[in-house]
Amino acid sequence: MDLSSINPVLLLASLxxxxxxxxxxxxxxxxVEKAGVLNLGVEGxxxxxxxxxxxxxxxxxxxxxxxLAAAGGGAVLALLFALLTQLALANxxxxxxxxxxxxxxxxxxxxxxxxxxxxxxFPRLNIPxxxxxxxxxxxxxxxxxxxxxxxxxxxxxxxxxxxxxxxxILRAVGENHEAAHALGYKVKRIxxxxxxxxxxxxxxxxxxxxxIRVPQWTEGMTAGIGWIALALVVFASWKPWRVLLxxxxxxxxxxxxxxxxxxxxxxxxxxxxxxxxxxTILVLVIMSADKSRAPASLGRVFHASR
Amino acid sequence: xxxxxxxxxxxQTWIYLAPVVAVIATMIAGGALFAALGKxxxxxxxxxxxxxxxxxxxxxxxxQLLVKGAPLVLIAIGLSLGFRAGIWNIGAEGQYxxxxxxxxxxxxxxxxxxxxxxxxxxxxxxALGGWAWAMIPAxxxxxxxxxxxxxxxxxxxxxxxLLASMSLGLMKNPQGFGFPGSRxxxxxxxxxNAELIAGSGMHWGVVAALIAVVFAYVLLTRHILGFHxxxxxxxPRAARFAGVNPGRLVLICLGLAGAMAGLAGLFEVSxxxxxxxxxxxxxxxxxxIIVAFLGRLHPLGIAxxxxxxxxxxxxxxxxxxxxxLPAAAIQMFQGMLLFFLLAVDLxxxxxxxxxxxEVA
Numbered sequence: 001m002d003l004s005s006i007n008p009v010l011l012l013a014s015l016x017x018x019x020x021x022x023x024x025x026x027x028x029x030x031x032v033e034k035a036g037v038l039n040l041g042v043e044g045x046x047x048x049x050x051x052x053x054x055x056x057x058x059x060x061x062x063x064x065x066x067x068l069a070a071a072g073g074g075a076v077l078a079l080l081f082a083l084l085t086q087l088a089l090a091n092x093x094x095x096x097x098x099x100x101x102x103x104x105x106x107x108x109x110x111x112x113x114x115x116x117x118x119x120x121x122f123p124r125l126n127i128p129x130x131x132x133x134x135x136x137x138x139x140x141x142x143x144x145x146x147x148x149x150x151x152x153x154x155x156x157x158x159x160x161x162x163x164x165x166x167x168x169i170l171r172a173v174g175e176n177h178e179a180a181h182a183l184g185y186k187v188k189r190i191x192x193x194x195x196x197x198x199x200x201x202x203x204x205x206x207x208x209x210x211x212i213r214v215p216q217w218t219e220g221m222t223a224g225i226g227w228i229a230l231a232l233v234v235f236a237s238w239k240p241w242r243v244l245l246x247x248x249x250x251x252x253x254x255x256x257x258x259x260x261x262x263x264x265x266x267x268x269x270x271x272x273x274x275x276x277x278x279x280t281i282l283v284l285v286i287m288s289a290d291k292s293r294a295p296a297s298l299g300r301v302f303h304a305s306r
Numbered sequence: 307x308x309x310x311x312x313x314x315x316x317x318q319t320w321i322y323l324a325p326v327v328a329v330i331a332t333m334i335a336g337g338a339l340f341a342a343l344g345k346x347x348x349x350x351x352x353x354x355x356x357x358x359x360x361x362x363x364x365x366x367x368x369x370q371l372l373v374k375g376a377p378l379v380l381i382a383i384g385l386s387l388g389f390r391a392g393i394w395n396i397g398a399e400g401q402y403x404x405x406x407x408x409x410x411x412x413x414x415x416x417x418x419x420x421x422x423x424x425x426x427x428x429x430x431x432x433a434l435g436g437w438a439w440a441m442i443p444a445x446x447x448x449x450x451x452x453x454x455x456x457x458x459x460x461x462x463x464x465x466x467x468l469l470a471s472m473s474l475g476l477m478k479n480p481q482g483f484g485f486p487g488s489r490x491x492x493x494x495x496x497x498x499n500a501e502l503i504a505g506s507g508m509h510w511g512v513v514a515a516l517i518a519v520v521f522a523y524v525l526l527t528r529h530i531l532g533f534h535x536x537x538x539x540x541x542p543r544a545a546r547f548a549g550v551n552p553g554r555l556v557l558i559c560l561g562l563a564g565a566m567a568g569l570a571g572l573f574e575v576s577x578x579x580x581x582x583x584x585x586x587x588x589x590x591x592x593x594x595i596i597v598a599f600l601g602r603l604h605p606l607g608i609a610x611x612x613x614x615x616x617x618x619x620x621x622x623x624x625x626x627x628x629x630x631l632p633a634a635a636i637q638m639f640q641g642m643l644l645f646f647l648l649a650v651d652l653x654x655x656x657x658x659x660x661x662x663x664e665v666a
Contacts, residue, residue, distance in 0.1 A: 089656065090648035093394055097595055098648060102641030108634030224463045231456045270471035277460040288452040303312065
């Protein structure tokens with residue numbers, strides 16, 4: 001075992017990279033749940049985004065177009081969920097599970113010809129001065145654009161939910177859809193838009209895994225990150241800033257676990273690989289003491305009878 | 307303008323009609339998908355749904371229907387009890403793996419001893435393993451109110467790692483020339499879950515699935531526990547007033563589902579699969595969720611839905627070898643089935659009314 005081979009600067013830098021897909025998916029799901037909808041299909045939307053982004057990036061040679069396609073792919077899948085739960089009034093838990101199963105199949109189907117292909121590399125940020133700073137430059141200022149886009153989206157979501165009228169309406173719909181409907185807000189329209197936003201975010205999170213983090217395509221490569229993102233929203237008590245904190249925490253666990261594997265710690269690889277899931281369970285248990293923060297209409301079907 | 311109106315009672319016609327409509331809609335949409343992949347849709351649909359049963363090689367495929375249907379039905383029956391009560395165990399895949407590990411572990415521990423008591427002990431081991439794995443989310447839900455959906459799902463990934471660790475380490479065949487995977491239980495007569503009638507595909511897992519169907523039917527229609535399960539699902543508040551203990555119900559429903567998934571894993575590892583290996587699990591635990599819904603959470607419906615889903619597995623394999631249809635297309639096909647079912651189910655609880663647009 002050689003722990004000295006782990007470089008703390010690189011560790012922190014890769015932590016930010018490992019956290020980004022989680023951050024994107026979780027902040028999207030946060031908005032969906034704030035609107036009172038529980039979409040368990042995050043994993044399916046992520047993996048669909050991963051392959052859509054990968055395919056477009058490989059075919060056009062432009063990774064940014066790939067990210068756009070990933071957002072589109074995730075949103076299209078989310079639209080299916082929206083149709084089922086908002087128009088066909090189907091059970092949200094079952095629809096979300098169906099979305100994940102469907103997404104895994106769809107992505108495997110699209111991804112057939114793409115195994116072993118290398119995607120075009122993503123441009124890295126390089127600000128003269130900032131990026132060249134010792135330690136901090138490597139940790140904070142020399143990532144790809146997506147890392148910063150993730151942070152930007154979290155900030156925007158926080159601002160929108162807290163300070164804007166649109167955010168207030170969204171929260172009202174999530175807390176009490178009947179009252180919001182009585183006030184004349186279009187509950188279904190608002191929820192569908194939230195679901196689409198969540199899908200686009202999950203898709204981008206998936207594309208981050210296939211285009212930047214790994215970067216290649218393998219079937220089922222999201223490996224439960226979508227589910228961890230769902231847990232993260234609970235962990236964060238539906239607050240954007242805590243999603244950020246949680247994503248970095250989980251990113252940190254993943255990175256440390258991988259580094260320990262590489263350093264050849266005496267714990268078998270399989271048990272190290274279990275750790276992110278076990279820690280997720282532990283965190284869920286700790287957080288489940290506080291139920292007060294969940295949007296009151298979460299998971300309930302809305303049907304305007306009048 | 308079309309308007310949805312809630313039915314006072316779910317439509318009896320649509321309860322039975324919805325799965326049929328969903329299957330037909332899936333065939334149409336699936337046909338379009340296959341056509342988009344450059345295959346003749348009619349040939350593809352016939353290969354999947356007709357050839358396994360009635361083609362000239364059908365004698366080879368028919369037994370597979372039971373072999374693949376049994377674990378699906380067994381798991382889905384367990385899941386349906388919880389789903390009815392609003393308890394969402396979606397980690398059956400993990401319980402299936404752990405049941406296979408503990409069951410096979412019992413058998414391997416006795417190797418090379420022969421004895422009649424070994425297989426029953428393995429069955430017990432498998433059921434207990436699955437039960438214990440399901441008890442984790444159950445106890446956490448009851449004690450701390452933790453969401454059982456996320457916990458049971460996380461445990462699938464943990465179980466997969468455990469499976470890898472076991473087949474590479476503790477359970478590795480000492481005479482296997484260093485290859486991963488355990489001893490082959492098919493070559494260990496006391497532990498082998500052999501066919502009961504040669505060439506029929508009928509093994510102990512099929513018997514267990516049939517018993518489970520009858521058991522669940524009696525439980526749901528004749529027993530107070532079954533009544534409590536249905537009551538909790540349909541009217542949670544009324545259930546609480548009626549004195550139903552929700553915690554106890556969670557423990558029972560998750561425990562039963564886990565034990566049944568564990569049994570399915572044990573029968574699979576000691577029979578058709580033969581040994582513990584890294585790629586032992588093939589997603590039965592997830593497909594069983596579709597089976598449970600397609601069967602309307604009703605035991606008899608689940609038995610039929612399990613056979614239908616087994617048919618798509620077998621037909622999918624035939625289509626794979628004969629038409630070059632990718633395996634993923636079948637997975638997607640199964641996902642589509644659940645979607646259509648959920649969408650068509652709208653008609654069970656609501657009716658469409660043509661109304662004139664009113665002036666606000």
